[in-house]
Amino acid sequence: MSTSTTRASWTLRPATPEDLEPAAAVRAVVMRPDLERLGRYDEHRVRQRLRDAYTPGHTTVVEVDGAFAGCVALRPSEDCWWLEHFYLAPEVQGRGIGTGVLAALLARTDTEGATVRLNVLQGSAARRLYERHGFVLEREDPVDVLMVRVPRVSCG
Numbered sequence: 001m002s003t004s005t006t007r008a009s010w011t012l013r014p015a016t017p018e019d020l021e022p023a024a025a026v027r028a029v030v031m032r033p034d035l036e037r038l039g040r041y042d043e044h045r046v047r048q049r050l051r052d053a054y055t056p057g058h059t060t061v062v063e064v065d066g067a068f069a070g071c072v073a074l075r076p077s078e079d080c081w082w083l084e085h086f087y088l089a090p091e092v093q094g095r096g097i098g099t100g101v102l103a104a105l106l107a108r109t110d111t112e113g114a115t116v117r118l119n120v121l122q123g124s125a126a127r128r129l130y131e132r133h134g135f136v137l138e139r140e141d142p143v144d145v146l147m148v149r150v151p152r153v154s155c156g
Helices: 017-037 043-053 097-112 126-132
Strands: 002-004 009-014 059-064 067-076 081-088 116-121 136-140 144-149
Touching (some): 017 081, 043 081, 059 097, 097 126
Antiparallel strands (some): 059 067, 136 144
């Protein structure tokens, strides 16, 4: 999948073990404001949680103008896919890249007829992106919001 805009050209590629540390660094930067607001930021833990869960086979790297700009994981579960570790570097946010990446992943899960679940932090701006793509609240607590999206069926 590749898309070009006047500001940035982005592509998706399979992740490798070497992408772990760049992904952990982007995660730390992107999540810091929300984690600080929630009183849960820890410099080491924010990176370690990604290191502990990283599976290159389920992860896709987002490159912008040929450089690492983020990642997203789509992990199979018993009854759904889990959308996890969706991080874009701040300097590439706001250009429609996240929307394009998410649309591409959801087109795949829709083709499979698969439900997708995700977890987003309370108050995160990312929640609006997910809601625009059909995710709805499943449950929440003071820190996390669990969202779900049933597959869309196309007519025709």
